[in-house]
Amino acid sequence: xxxxxxxxxxxxxxxxxxxxxxxxxxxxxxxxxxxxxxxxxxxxxxxxxxxxxxxxxxxxxxxxxxxxxxxxxxxxxxxxxxxxxxxxxxxxxxxxxxxxxxxxxxxxxxxxxxxxxxxxxxxxxxxxxxxxxxxxxxxxxxxxxxxxxxxxxxxxxxxxxxxxxxxxxxxxxxxxxxxxxxxxxxxxxxxxxxxxxxxxxxxxxxxxxxxxxxxxxxxxxxxxxxxxxxxxxxxxxxxxxxxxxxxxxxxxxxxxxxxxxxxxxxxxxxxxxxxxxxxxxxxxxxxxxxxxxxxxxxxxxxxxxxxxxxxxxxxxxxxxxxxxxxxxxxxxxxxxxxxxxxxxxxxxxxxxxxxxxxxxxxxxxxxxxxxxxxxxxxxxxxxxxxxxxxxxxxxxxxxxxxxxxxxxxxxxxxxxxxxxxxxxxxxxxxxxxxxxxxxxxxxxxxxxxxxxxxxxxxxxxxxxxxxxxxxxxxxxxxxxxxxxxxxxxxxxxxxxxxxxxxxxxxxxxxxxxxxxxxxxxxxxxxxxxxxxxxxxxxxxxxxxxxxxxxxxxxxxxxxxxxxxxxxxxxxxxxxxxxxxxxxxxxxxxxxxxxxxxxxxxxxxxxxxxxxxxxxxxxxxxxxxxxxxxxxxxxxxxxxxxxxxxxxxxxxxxxxxxxxxxxxxxxxxxxxxxxxxxxxxxxxx
Amino acid sequence: xxxxxxxxxxxxxxxxxxxxxxxxxxxxxxxxxxxxxxxxxxxxxxxxxxxxxxxxxxxxxxxxxxxxxxxxxxxxxxxxxxxxxxxxxxxxxxxxxxxx
Numbered sequence: 001x002x003x004x005x006x007x008x009x010x011x012x013x014x015x016x017x018x019x020x021x022x023x024x025x026x027x028x029x030x031x032x033x034x035x036x037x038x039x040x041x042x043x044x045x046x047x048x049x050x051x052x053x054x055x056x057x058x059x060x061x062x063x064x065x066x067x068x069x070x071x072x073x074x075x076x077x078x079x080x081x082x083x084x085x086x087x088x089x090x091x092x093x094x095x096x097x098x099x100x101x102x103x104x105x106x107x108x109x110x111x112x113x114x115x116x117x118x119x120x121x122x123x124x125x126x127x128x129x130x131x132x133x134x135x136x137x138x139x140x141x142x143x144x145x146x147x148x149x150x151x152x153x154x155x156x157x158x159x160x161x162x163x164x165x166x167x168x169x170x171x172x173x174x175x176x177x178x179x180x181x182x183x184x185x186x187x188x189x190x191x192x193x194x195x196x197x198x199x200x201x202x203x204x205x206x207x208x209x210x211x212x213x214x215x216x217x218x219x220x221x222x223x224x225x226x227x228x229x230x231x232x233x234x235x236x237x238x239x240x241x242x243x244x245x246x247x248x249x250x251x252x253x254x255x256x257x258x259x260x261x262x263x264x265x266x267x268x269x270x271x272x273x274x275x276x277x278x279x280x281x282x283x284x285x286x287x288x289x290x291x292x293x294x295x296x297x298x299x300x301x302x303x304x305x306x307x308x309x310x311x312x313x314x315x316x317x318x319x320x321x322x323x324x325x326x327x328x329x330x331x332x333x334x335x336x337x338x339x340x341x342x343x344x345x346x347x348x349x350x351x352x353x354x355x356x357x358x359x360x361x362x363x364x365x366x367x368x369x370x371x372x373x374x375x376x377x378x379x380x381x382x383x384x385x386x387x388x389x390x391x392x393x394x395x396x397x398x399x400x401x402x403x404x405x406x407x408x409x410x411x412x413x414x415x416x417x418x419x420x421x422x423x424x425x426x427x428x429x430x431x432x433x434x435x436x437x438x439x440x441x442x443x444x445x446x447x448x449x450x451x452x453x454x455x456x457x458x459x460x461x462x463x464x465x466x467x468x469x470x471x472x473x474x475x476x477x478x479x480x481x482x483x484x485x486x487x488x489x490x491x492x493x494x495x496x497x498x499x500x501x502x503x504x505x506x507x508x509x510x511x512x513x514x515x516x517x518x519x520x521x522x523x524x525x526x527x528x529x530x531x532x533x534x535x536x537x538x539x540x541x542x543x544x545x546x547x548x549x550x551x552x553x554x555x556x557x558x559x560x561x562x563x564x565x566x567x568x569x570x571x572x573x574x575x576x577x578x579x580x581x582x583x584x585x586x587x588x589x590x591x592x593x594x595x596x597x598x599x600x601x602x603x604x605x606x607x608x609x610x611x612x613x614x615x616x617x618x619x620x621x622x623x624x625x626x627x628x629x630x631x632x633x634x635x636x637x638x639x640x641x642x643x644x645x646x647x648x649x650x651x652x653x654x655x656x657x658x659x660x661x662x663x664x665x666x667x668x669x670x671x672x673x674x675x676x677x678x679x680x681x682x683x684x
Numbered sequence: 685x686x687x688x689x690x691x692x693x694x695x696x697x698x699x700x701x702x703x704x705x706x707x708x709x710x711x712x713x714x715x716x717x718x719x720x721x722x723x724x725x726x727x728x729x730x731x732x733x734x735x736x737x738x739x740x741x742x743x744x745x746x747x748x749x750x751x752x753x754x755x756x757x758x759x760x761x762x763x764x765x766x767x768x769x770x771x772x773x774x775x776x777x778x779x780x781x782x783x784x
Binding site for chain 1: 703706708715726776777779
């Protein structure tokens with residue numbers, strides 16, 4: 001028997017919280033706002049846990065149609081919810097990490113103005129994100145997709161009096177719009193060809209199609225979907241908004257711009273895997289975009305000095321890994337990395353927030369240092385996350401990244417090579433951050449002299465409770481989420497230990513029904529769900545069957561060894577440059593000259609975009625649309641018709657002389673005309 | 685019996701006199717009387733037709749017109765008195781405050 005889950009409650013609960021706090025929050029005390037925010041985000045998490053407890057008794061995929069929404073001819077869309085293994089994992093990540101960050105934010109935002117506003121937005125974000133992942137069709141997903149963009153915009157620009165925050169919010173919104181445009185076009189194509197947007201129906205409609213050798217409409221749909229994913233998940237060429245999004249409060253960066261929203265693109269691509277599997281060209285594009293993004297974002301990460309910017313580029317880079325996985329049709333590996341990334345990157349941001357909080361708002365790592373002893377809890381949790389992302393064996397990031405690299409190698413060794421180099425860079429910049437922040441001497445200003453607000457929003461200032469001098473550990477309400485996430489970062493990977501390392505990869509087996517290949521006529525291997533055509537092209541089928549298992553296992557171990565080696569190499573190099581010989585980096589930077597400057601300036605991508613897109617757009621808008629069309633066509637039409645009416649009435653108003661007899665004369669004249677006309681008509 | 689065209693001719697003459705008086709005269713009371721003259725010119729044609737075609741509806745209409753004219757006289761004269769009290773004149777050319 002399938003129980004009725006009332007899935008619709010999960011997104012609705014945070015919406016209620018957002019409404020209460022948004023409407024009445026101004027009059028509430030901080031405690032009440034906290035209570036409302038925690039209750040409703042916690043309730044959503046509790047619902048998710050309840051769904052887990054019911055999961056084994058469900059017939060999957062479980063769907064729930066709440067109400068009809070659009071009916072136009074044969075096309076119809078419902079407010080419907082959809083639950084399968086993939087949804088369940090996303091649901092747990094979003095509600096779980098979301099709830100933890102709600103807890104943390106109370107500590108972080110306690111002294112800020114607009115406390116209620118912050119939690120209202122945060123709950124609103126949860127509502128849209130849960131709509132996105134629970135939707136049963138692309139259209140409802142699109143609502144969530146746009147909604148998280150809105151929440152992201154509101155939260156990036158949370159300190160809206162600060163100019164840079166306001167423009168960062170706008171930038172995020174506008175860049176996302178480009179991606180959304182692609183997504184919408186993809187939806188139109190899907191409607192045109194399949195007449196439906198329902199996930200189940202689209203998948204079953206796609207199944208009869210074979211792999212498209214050249215380009216076809218499936219390739220077009222897949223590429224357009226990828227454009228949408230590029231915007232939301234900050235991939236080349238649309239990644240530029242994510243680093244700027246760091247203007248938002250740090251918990252927002254952790255929740256939206258690391259753990260959940262930016263992974264929506266990966267989720268969407270995985271959800272559409274049936275389409276992508278049939279479009280090898282689109283898959284290759286996804287893999288190339290992912291690989292390039294991973295590499296370039298990582299190189300930028302090396303040179304950043306703002307602690308949050310390093311993490312932002314790191315996020316872009318890790319998202320690149322996820323797309324690399326999707327691009328080689330290893331969707332479950334991508335989702336696995338999505339999950340571990342949510343843990344360790346969420347933790348990194350929260351810990352960075354705790355660091356920023358403790359040093360009174362400083363974000364420049366050059367002014368930190370030696371914080372290890374002063375904020376031990378933050379230090380140890382951040383250490384766990386740093387080791388996890390750097391791929392040190394035994395931690396969550398190691399397993400997921402290794403899985404992706406291995407799958408990438410099976411598809412094409414170039415992906416693997418760039419992936420490994422990126423892993424080395426990742427390890428290097430993360431340990432650079434770690435050494436610069438926690439080791440050596442404190443390089444900031446005198447300890448008593450920092451009363452200004454954190455996140456560099458000086459005008460807001462700190463309340464009394466925070467004005468005391470000295471570097472101090474964050475309150476418990478911030479540390480508890482850190483510890484929980486640290487635990488998850490360390491042990492979260494054990495759900496998906498690959499077979500080669502003696503595990504049985506429960507994670508992949510759990511997801512296998514979702515990603516079971518929909519392609520006909522293919523042999524399944526131990527890696528169920530990976531389309532044969534995408535991997536191991538150089539080996540024939542028979543050989544594959546025979547040797548694969550053994551050979552793969554030993555090769556996989558060698559590759560794992562290489563990943564571990566580069567991770568440790570990064571650690572060693574960072575130790576050498578930023579702990580052992582701190583003057584060395586400057587010498588290297590000088591030696592590299594132009595190359596270094598290029599990387600520091602993020603390859604001038606923002607400047608190039610400004611010159612190629614923004615400036616011409618502003619020029620055309622000003623010259624043609626404003627001065628041309630708006631002023632000379634739209635405004636002129638109205639102005640001229642108004643002037644015309646005035647001129648005509650200037651003549652006509654002479655008739656209203658106020659002379660009664662002249663009015664009477666007009667009446668008599670009119671009556672006479674009517675009589676003459678009627679007589680004329682009558683005698684004709 | 686007097687033939688119909690005679691009645692109609694007289695009716696037309698009365699109406700024309702009314703129009704002329706309305707347009708020419710400046711005294712508001714004279715104008716008012718001209719209006720009554722026009723109404724009665726029309727009434728005459730009504731009863732003439734009624735008698736010609738042996739139909740009662742024409743005569744009914746005349747009664748209606750007389751009722752309306754009586755009401756109009758009551759209201760109109762009241763307005764004229766009010767105008768005279770405020771403006772101290774009965775010349776319509778001087779009562780032109782609504783002019784643009």
